[in-house]
Amino acid sequence: MAKIKRILVANRGEIAVRIIRACRDLGIEAVAVYSDADREALHVRYASRAYRLGPAPAADSYLRIDRLLEIAAESGADAVHPGYGFLAENADFARAAVAAGLTFIGPAPEVMESVGDKNRARQIALAAGAPTVPGSPEPVEDADTARSIAAELGYPVMLKAVAGGGGKGMRRVDDPADIESSLRSASSEANSAFGDGRVYIEKAILNPRHVEIQILCDEHGNRIHLGERECSLQRRHQKVVEESPSPILSDDLRERMGVAALAIAAQAGYSNAGTVEFLLDEQRDFYFIEVNARLQVEHAVTEMVTGIDLVAAQIAVAEGQPLPWRQEDISLKGAAIECRIYAEDPANGFSPCPGLVEGLRVPGGPGIRDDSALYEGYDVPIYYDPMISKLVAWGHDRSTALARMRRALQEYKVVGIATTIPLFQRIIEDPAFIAGDFDTGYLDELLQDGVLGPDHDRHDEIDDVAAIAAALHTFLREEARAFQIHNGSRSPWKLAGRNSGLRDFSR
Amino acid sequence: MAKIKRILVANRGEIAVRIIRACRDLGIEAVAVYSDADREALHVRYASRAYRLGPAPAADSYLRIDRLLEIAAESGADAVHPGYGFLAENADFARAAVAAGLTFIGPAPEVMESVGDKNRARQIALAAGAPTVPGSPEPVEDADTARSIAAELGYPVMLKAVAGGGGKGMRRVDDPADIESSLRSASSEANSAFGDGRVYIEKAILNPRHVEIQILCDEHGNRIHLGERECSLQRRHQKVVEESPSPILSDDLRERMGVAALAIAAQAGYSNAGTVEFLLDEQRDFYFIEVNARLQVEHAVTEMVTGIDLVAAQIAVAEGQPLPWRQEDISLKGAAIECRIYAEDPANGFSPCPGLVEGLRVPGGPGIRDDSALYEGYDVPIYYDPMISKLVAWGHDRSTALARMRRALQEYKVVGIATTIPLFQRIIEDPAFIAGDFDTGYLDELLQDGVLGPDHDRHDEIDDVAAIAAALHTFLREEARAFQIHNGSRSPWKLAGRNSGLRDFSR
Amino acid sequence: MIIEVQLEGDDTARRYRVAREDGEVCLRRLDDDGDGETVCLDWRTPEPRVYSLLIEGKSYDVHIDENSADEEVLEVHLLSRVIRSRASDARKRRIVKDGAGPDGPVQIVAPMPGRVVKILTAEGTAVTRGDGIIVLEAMKMENELKAPRDGIVVSVLVEEGQGVEGGTLLATIE
Amino acid sequence: MIIEVQLEGDDTARRYRVAREDGEVCLRRLDDDGDGETVCLDWRTPEPRVYSLLIEGKSYDVHIDENSADEEVLEVHLLSRVIRSRASDARKRRIVKDGAGPDGPVQIVAPMPGRVVKILTAEGTAVTRGDGIIVLEAMKMENELKAPRDGIVVSVLVEEGQGVEGGTLLATIE
DSSP, X not given: OOOOOEEEEOOOHHHHHHHHHHHHHHTOEEEEEEEGGGTTSHHHHHSSEEEEEESSSGGGTTTOHHHHHHHHHHHTOOEEEOOSSTTTTOHHHHHHHHXXXXXXXXXXHHHHHHHHSHHHHHHHHHHTTOOBOSBOSSOBOSHHHHHHHHHXXXXXXXXXXXXXXTTBTOEEEOSGGGHHHHHHHHHHHHHHHHSOOOEEEEEOOSSOEEEEEEEEEOTTSOEEEEEEEEEEEEETTEEEEEEESOTTOOHHHHHHHXXXXXXHHHHHTOOEEEEEEEEEOTTOOEEEEEEEOSOOTTHHHHHHHHOOOHHHHHHHHHXXXXXXXXGGXXXXXXXXXXXXXXXXXXXXXXEEOOEEOOEEEOOOSTXXXXXXXXXXXXXXXXXXXXXXXXXXXXXXXXXXXXXXXXXXXXXXXXXXXXXXXXXXXXXXXOHHHHHTOOOTTHHHHHGGGOTTOOGGGOOHHHHHHHHHHHHHHHHHHHHHHHHHHHTOSSOTHHHHHHHHTOHHHHO | OOOOOEEEEOOOHHHHHHHHHHHHHHTOEEEEEEEGGGTTSHHHHHSSEEEEEESSSGGGTTTOHHHHHHHHHHHTOXXXXXXXXXXXXXXXXXXXXXXTTOEESSSOHHHHHHHHSHHHHHHHHHHTTOOBOSBOSSOBOSHHHHHHHHHHHOSSEEEEETTOBTTBTOEEEOSGGGHHHHHHHHHHHHHHHHSOOOEEEEEOOSSOEEEXXXXXXXXXXXXXXXXXXXXXXXXXXXXXXXXESOTTOOHHHHHHHHHHHHHHHHHHTOOEEEEEEEEEOTTOOEEXXXXXXXXXXXXXXXXXXXXXXXXXXXXXXXXXXXXXXXXXXXXXXXXXXXXXEESEEGGGTTXXXXXXXXXXXXXXXXXXXXXXXXXXXXXXXXXXXXXXXXEEEEESSHHHHHHHHHHHHHHOEEESSOOSHHHHHHHHTOHHHHTTOOOTTHHHHHGGGOTTOOGGGOOHHHHHHHHHHHXXXXXXXXXXXXXXXXXXXXXXXXXXXXXXXXXXXXX | OEEEEEETTOSSOEEEEEEEETTEEEEEEOOTTOOOOEEEOEEEEEETTEEEEEETTEEEEEEEEEOSSOXXXXXXXXXXXXXXXXXXXXXXXXXXXXXXXXXXXXXXEOSSSEEEXXXXXXXXXXXXXXXXXXXXXXXXXXXXXXXXXXXEEEEEOOOTTOEEOTTOEEEEEO | OEEEEEETTOSSOEEEEEEEEXXXXXXXXXXXXXXXXXXEOEEEEEETTEEEEEETTEEEEEEEEEOSSOTTEEEEEETTEEXXXXXXXXXXXXXXXXXXXXXXXXXXXXXSSEEEEEEOSOTTOEEOTTOEEEEEEETTEEEEXXXXXXXXXXXXXXXXXXXXXXXXXXXXXX
């Protein structure tokens, strides 16, 4: 049970900053790593130490296990935290770190491997007595087998990649006639995405909700769960808004799902923080889908309602400490919601928008937490995941949390790059979302008429003010330009702007 | 019990922003008011409506009761929130607002008046059976009376202004020989500060702690308390750091102080949110000192540990709603601490530092709340109170709250004006503060050797890096200047800076 | 100056006469129905691209993003909404129109910084509206830039693998 | 360039030779003990007046405030500490010294924006170090600006009631 003194944070961006903050709070030194694109990133600036990994592409930097271990040795780190993404669920990395004498902050490599394989994870769940989606426990090889399994399950069925995630290699089949072609296309998509074309069949859960249980297990066999997160708001199978508690879980259902999640954890020999994901059908029956053997992006909503710092808890467990809580110590207080803010333009097909953050105003006040890697002057690089901030709001009930989120989104100004803030502003005004009445298909449906909403959502007063602002903006730009043409290239607007409000153009 | 629809926020700065946020969270329109110095202030920008009050000086704007009532009528406001400072405890304003048909968000004017007079408040406390500091309930007129009261109480005694606050008109007397001159000087100081020279005598509480109870009372006789705030960290009788819970209160003592506070509230007929302030002596005996009939600056620490939004609660009470909580529903979870960040230079005798905020980086992450009125480009005006932000940290225990505050202070960057952030960085490293071992005299004592601490606090590594950074900064400045001299006044550094890191000098 | 503002979804553009009077910016709407009132705006720019407007007692904090490829295309962020619009100096717009009307050359501009991963049409190729011209990659996502109208790709100014800034001219169609 | 840095509380100043080598800023400490090693700094300025320094694997996020009245007086904010220092180009400092040594004229400058509430000494008055010259008010607080050394007030450039910006020259003592 060695006290951890220096943690290599094998990640970048907002999650690296999050982990570094936990280190600072615990009096632990954080060692940052950076690619050439990230020398000025906040995680480098907030860390105690920082080392260059390599060129900008992730394959040359954040995915380089050899360089990470070299830096761990050079910096004198005694532990490594992988964050999420990159190498977070790479058992080879975990194994290499342990072999190098480092404490890996996460589950043991062999556990990571077994729960990371969908088929093995499914078998673990079955052995633990947890409900799973009806279907084949084994990959299917040919269309005839698939057809006979599907007939037994009843249509519609889902074909899913064994190595899958993010909706790749996934097909819904409504009719036996489509089995063969769907199997072929799912397998080929899975192969090109994961290098593994194996596919299995499950009964399709119609209009499902995605609800997951946060678990926390120590190395002494103590296991607790920290309630659920509602993650049904997904765009193309990617979570965009999460909340805790789920608006539809009863205490009884939460208890049963928690018990199932912990049984799976026990069966897998799981330790450290993890997430057990379930689908809920329209009868509120739940089915295990997978284990995420790492910290999740949406961990903050659980932190807000339980008061527990999950990163600090991960570190304590990795040190070998027993959990300081028993299940009865855990209760969910109030409600929390998270928006994943991306550097993407929702009005333009969610095309990525890296670039210079010319202006930034961060929301504040009661119940607001901003976990971001932004600062004014930061240049969002083109190479990595476009998530730039996680905005979290807490309230004593769900409607207060939503109201605060609405307010915070309005306060948040990121100037210079487009972000998905307008997407969340749309979602948070939608009656079905406000009522808690949505499933995993809801968001894609909502966005069919464009992110900014249908025309009937327009508002005369807002239109008038927007048009006036646009006219003002254009007038000032053209005026400044005319002045420059008449007076030579050196603009006097620097002085004039102070008084006339033209500072915008003088910067 | 009329629902409030539109609130005139009769204040400015961070507290106006705080109230406007609560309005937005509740779906209520906020009407801001502004002086000529505040047209670009955040409270104007965040409000639904905004009206000009008058010229910059407070006497011509924020203290103009007539203008406020005109604006309330013009804007269609149905209620007024006074914040703190300015007219918050001015019973004439409250009375005029009520007479104009507005709902005043605070206690009734006559209650405000009775608890605002120190002598009457003391009589209320005595009638309520609450312990008060031994002393005269009446102002003393002459030195002989004073001497005989002092002899009865035992030295040292305190002379205090009836209309007092902030340490003005206050004298400690250790010896009968000093009574006469102290009485004269306290009375004259009180007269010039408050226009009221009356002074009373109390026994001096040695090495006291200042602990206050937050109360919340509705108009139906329901009263609860939300625990205490420890406010002993004061510089020249002004609170600078507050926390909840107090590091020295037992559950039993909290309960007894809460009961005393509520008895005083009942005796006064108090409604809405308020604070009952006490001194604690070295035996942990407590003595009532005064009632603050308004929201306090430090209300956020109570919000963090109770989960209750005090401004929202004030509005609900003002609407005539009964409190939704009973005393047994209230518990303090974890610990919260607040630093009042001022635009003052702690290294230069706390001289005020208004001016342009050229750069701003706000801290974030778990447990951090920033209630501020700052943004990058904001020009802090010279006319008003220098408090620019309240930084609050919450943790599941006091040491976690302190660690997060330490981290947040390090993250917080306000470029362009000096702030008191270095003062808090000093306090938070001080062993006595960390141990919770301090009284109201602690901070002035700590600061005797200067805010930045004694020389033995120096650190070779930090000195080396600081000197290198200073050399680099100076080199870059001189280099840019030399380049400008050689190449004419139009600087090419705008381009060069991008690559060489010289952006600093090109802005 | 006459400023024309076309809000997305509106049938017709709004026209404003905007001028400085005694240092103030004053504005009159000139739509079909004739003569509106001239109002002088109470406005500030407290932050870059952010306008604080007070109109009839109401406070609006407006943030305007210009499209990096076309400064006339604006996204106006206001009260939790985004209103897309095109705003231009009417006289200037006429000049541009004369030179590059619907039949003039069209420029394909990088909408964001990124890397050119594929050039789909060589110089001299005839394309129809919607054909892909260039694939640009940024943040793990590929974006196909399409021909906004029929024509011939007269120039391609970048190479595969090249990194480009937002706003870079990539190709021209005539 | 030779830069001298005097940290408050230190007996002697540190001297650095700073130069650009192949675009990098390299620095060598030149203290009494003779010749140190030349190191090229890994530095950036991600934000105005903020430096990110990496030195021997350690990361320092340093924020430097210049005194508005005297650019050589720096407050270096680093790891929860504030280190006050005076840093200058040694050659330039010599020039200034020749012109305005300890016996030269001294300027009283407004340390912050504010309003002149009182002028305590008229032009021509002899003052001793510590005497109040001007009272400046800002944010409900009065600040007395004092004579930094003995001399005669040769000019007072402001009037009572006047508002001044930070850095404004208020008076000169010789």
